[in-house]
Amino acid sequence: FGLGGTSIVPDNQVITATYADEIINESGVGNMDKIMLQKFLTGKNVSVTPFIGDLDQGIKGSSVKKDLETMFQLTYLYFTHPRKDEEAFETFKAQTISRFKYIRSNPQAVFYDTIAKLATQNSPRTITFPTEEQINSINLDEAYTFYKELFANANGYTFTLVGSFDNDSIIPLITKYLGSLPATDEKLAWKDVSPEFPEGITEATVFKGTEPQSFASLMMNEPFEWSSEHLLKKMLLMKILKIRMRESMREDQGGVYGVRAYASTSKFPKEEINISISWGCAPENVDRLVQTVFFEMDTLKMTGPGTVNLEKAKATSLREYEINFKENNYWLSKINGAAYLNEEILTFDEIRDIIDQTDSEDLQKLASSFFNDKHYLKVILLPENLKK
Numbered sequence: 001f002g003l004g005g006t007s008i009v010p011d012n013q014v015i016t017a018t019y020a021d022e023i024i025n026e027s028g029v030g031n032m033d034k035i036m037l038q039k040f041l042t043g044k045n046v047s048v049t050p051f052i053g054d055l056d057q058g059i060k061g062s063s064v065k066k067d068l069e070t071m072f073q074l075t076y077l078y079f080t081h082p083r084k085d086e087e088a089f090e091t092f093k094a095q096t097i098s099r100f101k102y103i104r105s106n107p108q109a110v111f112y113d114t115i116a117k118l119a120t121q122n123s124p125r126t127i128t129f130p131t132e133e134q135i136n137s138i139n140l141d142e143a144y145t146f147y148k149e150l151f152a153n154a155n156g157y158t159f160t161l162v163g164s165f166d167n168d169s170i171i172p173l174i175t176k177y178l179g180s181l182p183a184t185d186e187k188l189a190w191k192d193v194s195p196e197f198p199e200g201i202t203e204a205t206v207f208k209g210t211e212p213q214s215f216a217s218l219m220m221n222e223p224f225e226w227s228s229e230h231l232l233k234k235m236l237l238m239k240i241l242k243i244r245m246r247e248s249m250r251e252d253q254g255g256v257y258g259v260r261a262y263a264s265t266s267k268f269p270k271e272e273i274n275i276s277i278s279w280g281c282a283p284e285n286v287d288r289l290v291q292t293v294f295f296e297m298d299t300l301k302m303t304g305p306g307t308v309n310l311e312k313a314k315a316t317s318l319r320e321y322e323i324n325f326k327e328n329n330y331w332l333s334k335i336n337g338a339a340y341l342n343e344e345i346l347t348f349d350e351i352r353d354i355i356d357q358t359d360s361e362d363l364q365k366l367a368s369s370f371f372n373d374k375h376y377l378k379v380i381l382l383p384e385n386l387k388k
Helices: 011-018 020-026 034-040 065-080 086-104 107-119 132-136 140-151 167-178 228-251 283-303 307-324 328-340 348-357 360-370
Strands: 046-052 056-063 201-207 214-223 256-266 272-281 376-382
Touching: 011 020, 011 140, 020 046, 020 086, 020 140, 046 065, 046 140, 056 065, 065 167, 086 107, 086 132, 107 201, 107 214, 107 376, 214 283, 214 360, 228 256, 228 272, 228 283, 228 307, 228 348, 228 360, 272 283, 283 360, 283 376, 307 348, 307 360
Parallel strands: 201 376
Antiparallel strands: 046 056, 214 272, 214 376, 256 272
């Protein structure tokens, strides 16, 4: 991966930049269009795909041992010989318009689109479900030029390889295909163009659909002090909140489905935590369940978690890490994180020690800093017939 992503383009080019990776991926690579590439890969167990995020871009790949060189070859080609295909581009646009036209007809899509726009104060860089007009504005030449700008220079890129291989067999491939990538003295860097979460309390109601069902979402955004210890404690806190919500919303009150509670953290462009709570229920239960969520948050802020739930969250977390430590994807993520975030890689014993030593007071302090009832976004989806 390398740094830059869509952050380096101005607002009026974001839609093109956002879909540049898909456009390139649909166009094939080198002198092969997508159909030729698929035929070339017949009988091979290998996948290579370029990606472009907000702050970074890179290549994701996987293969079995016998197809390892093909993975490196395709990686080299996506850096040096991306393909511009007008016919593939027009097909991409038509399919994308059709797909999002169908998605946008769903009341839940309008609901989540509203959440995204309000959470970013209607930033032009927020594109959740693009309109037909936005898709038609995508420019193939701009997408191709932008992609080449990101990938033409490999200086500053980090390549992470995990899996079953030995150094003697893989180093020649690294030297041949990665060591020969073009590089200059200049390196791209991301820019801080991230939208700001709104101040104070923001509330909205979306009236869409005819079914007698509702969806509710609460979102909070607060500063986060980045450290391995805080990340693990945040994980425990959210597991406990999920347990309490499941017990109080679904089991005690009934009529609730799809209860979700998760927290995403970011270090760049600024250290922050974004907490999202959402669920579905009958329209008449929305207000009562919103109060329930705040009650559970307030309880954690005032008294911290009880011993039973704390121990349950600890045990579940340790079991998950025992499994994760055996998975390639976990190590790929951790090694990338070490390079990208300047993050230490903890051993299982170090993780276990932090989890074991975390007490109710630790999580009470975190809850007090994360769960802010004076700073949140609340969006409710109700049937159209309830609109006054």
